[in-house]
Amino acid sequence: MAAGRGARMWRFDAGRICLDLVATEPASGMPGTCEQLDGPGHLARWLADARLVPPDTVLTALDDIWVARFHELRS
Numbered sequence: 001m002a003a004g005r006g007a008r009m010w011r012f013d014a015g016r017i018c019l020d021l022v023a024t025e026p027a028s029g030m031p032g033t034c035e036q037l038d039g040p041g042h043l044a045r046w047l048a049d050a051r052l053v054p055p056d057t058v059l060t061a062l063d064d065i066w067v068a069r070f071h072e073l074r075s
Helices: 017-022 040-049 064-074
Strands: none
Touching: 017 064, 040 064
């Protein structure tokens, strides 16, 4: 799950990457929650922190379309 929203610190402890992805969604009705994957940079960081790509991988192809597709996948 995501923790430390200001610093974009991620915790992966759900046991499944799909559940960790769901945890990036803002909690509906909860004050102070926000979208965790709100741009290509945050998505790239999440992918690296989730170890879905090797550390220090440059993900130059990520754009807003990728972000929208991850939002759709998560939903």
